[in-house]
Amino acid sequence: MRSLPSALALALALALSTPAFAEGADPVTRDPALSPELRAPGGLLDASPKVRQPMASVFLGFPQWWYGFYAGPVGLSGRFTFPLLHNGLLPGVNDSLGLDVGVDLTFLMFRNYGTVFDIPAELMWSLHFVPRVAGYVKLGLALEMNFGTICYGPNSCVSGTVGLVPVGAAGLSAQLTPGLVLRVEAGYPWVKIGIGVPL
Secondary structure, three states: OOHHHHHHHHHHHHHHHOHHHHHOOOHHHOOHHHOHHHHOOOOOOOOOOOOOOOEEEEEEEEEOEEOOEEEOOOEEEEEEEEEEEOOOOOOOOOEEEEEEEEEEEEEEOOOOEEEEEEEEEEEEEEEEEEOOEEEEEEEEEEEEEEOOEEEEEOOEEEEOOEEEEEEEEEEEEEEEEOOEEEEEEEEOOEEEEEEEEEO
């Protein structure tokens, strides 16, 4: 989890350094007192109507200790994001609401073995802070299928379980180019770094 602040800072720095970001700034609002990045088209205070694009994303996950077991060094994840409310929930603010659905594959190691396969569906609320950079939080449920053995203690192991589990995450997305988005998030089941492609 310690790497998350560094990853978020890297994503923000990459987005702000791209020529596409600079082109989106509004020259009329360059006065720092007016928070030009927030008021620029695509910034947090830009309340003009928006049309959000669906997006497909792939992630590498770095599993942590969940439910008393250690996962493998990496996991695999995929997401498809559907826009639900293009102009969000808050008047006067550049936000949006979407549905993030996909799959997570966790490889079990150490005292456990096998794989855990999750099919999550999460509501995703995004705040678009500055042009091409947004933060988001997600909350939902996942159908979790355990195809291995998970041990919670020396004499407490479970195998082959299936059930619904609550899931959620907080993250940052940075549009590097018109067709490429860097995504970094932390939550269940991992810390993830991935690439999204608007469709």
